[in-house]
Each structure stands twice: as structure tokens, then as C-alpha cells.
Amino acid sequence: MKEENLPSIKELEEYVRQGKLMGFKCKKCGHKEVTPFVYCPRCGSSEVEVVELPKTGKVVTYTIQWVAPERFLNEVPYAWCVVELDDGTMVSGWIPFISKPEDLPIGQKVRMVKSYKPGVYFEKVKE
Amino acid sequence: MRKVVLLGTGSTKYGKLNVTAREAAVLAAKEAIEKVGISNRDVEAVFVSNVFGMTEKQGHLGPIIAHSLGIPYAPTFTVETACASGSTAFREAFVNIAAGFYDCILVVGTEKVSHLDTITATTYFSYGSDFAFEAVNGASFPGLYASIARYHMHKYGTTEEQLAAVAVKNHSNAIHNPKAHFHKKITVEDVLKSRVVASPLKLYDCCPFSDGASAAIIASEEFAKKHIDTLIYVLGTGRASAPAALFNRENMASIISSKLAAEQAFKNSRLTHKDIDFMEVHDCFTIAEVIAIEDMGFCKKGEGAKLAEEGVTEIDGKLPVNPSGGLKAKGHPVGATGVGQINEVYEQLLGEAGKRQVEGATTALTHNVGATGGTCNVLIFRRGD
Ligand SMILES: CC(C)(COP(=O)(O)OP(=O)(O)OC[C@H]1O[C@@H](n2cnc3c(N)ncnc32)[C@H](O)[C@@H]1OP(=O)(O)O)[C@@H](O)C(=O)NCCC(=O)NCCS
Ligand SMILES: [Zn+2]
Numbered sequence: 001m002k003e004e005n006l007p008s009i010k011e012l013e014e015y016v017r018q019g020k021l022m023g024f025k026c027k028k029c030g031h032k033e034v035t036p037f038v039y040c041p042r043c044g045s046s047e048v049e050v051v052e053l054p055k056t057g058k059v060v061t062y063t064i065q066w067v068a069p070e071r072f073l074n075e076v077p078y079a080w081c082v083v084e085l086d087d088g089t090m091v092s093g094w095i096p097f098i099s100k101p102e103d104l105p106i107g108q109k110v111r112m113v114k115s116y117k118p119g120v121y122f123e124k125v126k127e
Numbered sequence: 128m129r130k131v132v133l134l135g136t137g138s139t140k141y142g143k144l145n146v147t148a149r150e151a152a153v154l155a156a157k158e159a160i161e162k163v164g165i166s167n168r169d170v171e172a173v174f175v176s177n178v179f180g181m182t183e184k185q186g187h188l189g190p191i192i193a194h195s196l197g198i199p200y201a202p203t204f205t206v207e208t209a210c211a212s213g214s215t216a217f218r219e220a221f222v223n224i225a226a227g228f229y230d231c232i233l234v235v236g237t238e239k240v241s242h243l244d245t246i247t248a249t250t251y252f253s254y255g256s257d258f259a260f261e262a263v264n265g266a267s268f269p270g271l272y273a274s275i276a277r278y279h280m281h282k283y284g285t286t287e288e289q290l291a292a293v294a295v296k297n298h299s300n301a302i303h304n305p306k307a308h309f310h311k312k313i314t315v316e317d318v319l320k321s322r323v324v325a326s327p328l329k330l331y332d333c334c335p336f337s338d339g340a341s342a343a344i345i346a347s348e349e350f351a352k353k354h355i356d357t358l359i360y361v362l363g364t365g366r367a368s369a370p371a372a373l374f375n376r377e378n379m380a381s382i383i384s385s386k387l388a389a390e391q392a393f394k395n396s397r398l399t400h401k402d403i404d405f406m407e408v409h410d411c412f413t414i415a416e417v418i419a420i421e422d423m424g425f426c427k428k429g430e431g432a433k434l435a436e437e438g439v440t441e442i443d444g445k446l447p448v449n450p451s452g453g454l455k456a457k458g459h460p461v462g463a464t465g466v467g468q469i470n471e472v473y474e475q476l477l478g479e480a481g482k483r484q485v486e487g488a489t490t491a492l493t494h495n496v497g498a499t500g501g502t503c504n505v506l507i508f509r510r511g512d
Contacts, residue, residue: 009259035260035372061281061379063273064326065265069250072265080266080325082274082374090374094265101326106281119264 019114141458211497213465301452308458337458363396382500
């Protein structure tokens, strides 16, 4: 999707490679998502802007992948996780070197970091 | 709207097949045509569902299947809504009959994936997620449902033992289904000890990669009365979408499209939960059966996990769920699954399900989910007297 000032998925991926998370924000109701929209999925408004999202948040749920798709074969075991960022925006990402649930309590604080690895890469932060 | 009748069904065995998706589809369709006793030339249109045809280097399956069935000029329509493709094809065929456009339609779902190794198949299946925002970060399909499971466990206290009970029940039911992928009794212990695929889900919490095809023939009531005696009516249909990405849901232990589709189906069938004698639900993973029952309102949210454990969902329980063995043990040939559920309904409502027969069943529900709930279809069937 490439609409006027809104970034394409390719550009979003480039931001991720630079360690930045961008999101779409509805100017009318304030709803924010990382997935692209030209009308707000919550209120239907067409007033959409792009904003940079905070890099820290907490783990809402996750899985530890032992059988992985191709691009992640060398990372097994790792956690794929859903993170609620500090501003409430929901994203998914992954955390390397997680092999047991004790390694990653729900609610764990995490930070997105720049990485040469694929995808949105989080690491745990000590509170 | 005209009344719509399920005339009959057919199905190949599910599992590893030595034929391509197009061949499996033709075999299932021929069985359905012969069982119903109509002529192939009575079929006015063919609705096909298939998801991974491109891995066999074959798109545009519709006309190929129609040609093999001796109706090369019948219009065809091929649909893809991930694992819900079969019931989507069925529902859209229903709409065409109800609207009076056609009198008799063949719906056939087919899938072949056993030519793919585990990693390749896992990669292809991950394309059913919101790829650029989920799988791109390492999620596999089992991983997405595993995240639903962990959320459910965290929020409602569901245990791995309770999830295991779902697999044990469905494996036990499949033993009596000659067309099932697995004929293997398992215990809770076996499930808990099986290798982890995506924690907390283990091998026996997962449906397998299956090949297979299922077919259903539907028609107007008028057409049906000319050809068969016992009419099974398609009384209710519901269809809804939901945000494809799991993280865009308010409750990650819930599939909103299930709730919406069930509400529609109950409303337009004018039936209630108490009328349902049994149901075939989308148990691609053990947790999926639990949340299907909850989201459709058969129990309170968060309380679905104890039903299998307490025997409520067994064939002779109060609310039999997946007497066929479900996706878990009957198998999950993606494009075929939604039609396969209807095949089970047909056999059950005619009293032809043998040792897995739900005694006295006259009304049944099917629930079929695409991916993690981006699509859900719910159908309600009732046998006429
Ligand atoms: C779990 C999974 C990774 C296993 O991969 P696989 O390639 O089928 O596994 P293998 O070929 O290595 O199978 C090893 C053994 O386990 C058995 N097996 C495989 N999957 C099984 C399952 N889900 N349940 C029970 N047994 C299973 C096989 O029959 C085989 O047994 P055998 O050695 O006696 O012949 C795979 O089945 C899977 O990802 N399932 C989920 C599919 C999915 O996501 N579907 C979409 C859902 S909506
Ligand atoms: Zn809005």
C-alpha cells in the first residue's frame, strides 16, 4: 500500500532494519496499529498519519518455536511474541535464545533493537 | 430466499495420498454424485476450494475438475480463505441456490501437501498469517495458536492436561472413522510427552499435514424432492471476518469472527444452542476446539477447557464435539476440511456413522476457521421428517 505520505510495507521493513518501529495513527480517534490502513479499522475515518512508536513494552503472550519456518531455522529455539508497547500499540516480534517458559514471564519488559537478523527483534530489559 | 438442501457428500480418505489435488477432488465428487444418484449432467456449477495448489504447479483447478467430471462447460469458481476455504465455497454455493440462480451445485474441497517436507510446509502454512507483520517475525502457524493457548492459560488458568484431553478424545473418535488420517489411540500422558512444536503446543496438540478431498452436492428443495427421500436442510449460515493479525485483537484468547458467524447462523436458522445435537468444530490445535466452543457461546468464556476433561464433548456426552475425529485426528487437508465437516454431518444425520454415531442426532453445526480467525463460517443443518 503506497498512499501519498504513507509508507509502503517495503519502507516499513527498512525502518525496522534501522531499529525504528513505525505505526499508523487515526487522527480522529487516536487508534494506532502497525498494520497499514487508509480508513481507520476502529472508527472508519480517512485521516491517517504515520508516527514513530516507542521501542519498549511488555510481553502479552508468546510461543517458543521449536519447528520454524525457513528464515528462522537457525534461530531455534526462540520466542515469537506479542508485545504491548508503552503507548498501548500492539506489535509482534521475536526474542532469541528462549528455550523454556521460565525464560520469559508474561509481562516481561522488552526493547526493540536494531539487528542484522530478520524481523522485529526484541531483547529483555531488566526492570 | 429458497430453501436449500444438502443432497449428499463424498470424501477420499485423509492422510498421505498418492494422487494430486485435482485427482482427489474428482474421486470425492464422483462418490458424491453416485451416492446421491443424480447424473453428473445435473450439476450446473462447480465451487472448488483449494489453498496450496501452486505448490503442485497447478492453479485454476475449477475447469480441470469439471472437465474430468464430464461437465466441461459448467461454470466454476475457486475460493481461498485459508483453512475455511471449504465452508466458504459451500456457503457461496448456498447463496446461489437460495437466490434461485442455480438448482444444483457441486462443492468440492481438495488439498495435497505431502510432497512438501516439514520445513517447506511450515513456511507455506505461515503465509496464511498476516505475513508482513506476523510470520516475518518468525511465527509459524502452530506458533500463532500456541500464543493463543498461552494467553488462554494465563488469563483463565487452562492447563496443558486439559488441552491434552481434547486430543485424546478426538483420536479416540477417529478410530471409528475409516477415512481418518490417524487410527491411533493416545493418552494424556502421550500428549504431554510428545515433542514440543511451539510451546505450549506439542505434536499431539497439532493437526497433521494431510492430503484429501471432500465433496458436497447442494440443491433447491424442489430439485431435492425429485431425487432423494430424506432431506437435510441448510437452515443457518453465518460468515464473518476479523483482524487477520492476532495482535490486533482485543482478546487474544478469542476469535471474534466465530462469535459473529455463530450469532448469524443461530439467528437465521431460528434455532438455539440447545437444539444442536453435535458439532464439528475447527480444532486445528487443541486450544482451537476450546475457544470455538466458548466463542460460539456454548459455555462461558474461559470455561471451555474443562469440557473435554469432564467428558461433556464425547460422542455420548451432553454436547458431542468432533465425532469424526476433528482436524486433529481425522486430518486437515486445508481446502477440503470445511466440506469434510459437512460430510460428517451428512453421515450422522442419516444415521450412517457406525460406531461414532451420535444417537438420534437431527441437528448439527459446523464451524470452520480460516487461519487464526481472519475468516469464520458457521453452518447449521437439520434433517427434515
Ligand atoms: C506438527 C508438525 C510440525 C509435524 O510435522 P510433520 O512433517 O507432519 O512430522 P513428521 O513427518 O516428522 O512426522 C513424524 C511422525 O509423527 C506423526 N505425526 C505428524 N504430525 C502429527 C500430528 N499432528 N499428530 C499426531 N501425529 C503426528 C507422523 O505420522 C509420523 O509418524 P510415523 O513416524 O509413525 O510415521 C506438523 O504436522 C504441523 O505443523 N501441523 C500443523 C499444521 C497446521 O498448521 N495446519 C493449519 C492449521 S489451521
Ligand atoms: Zn479512528
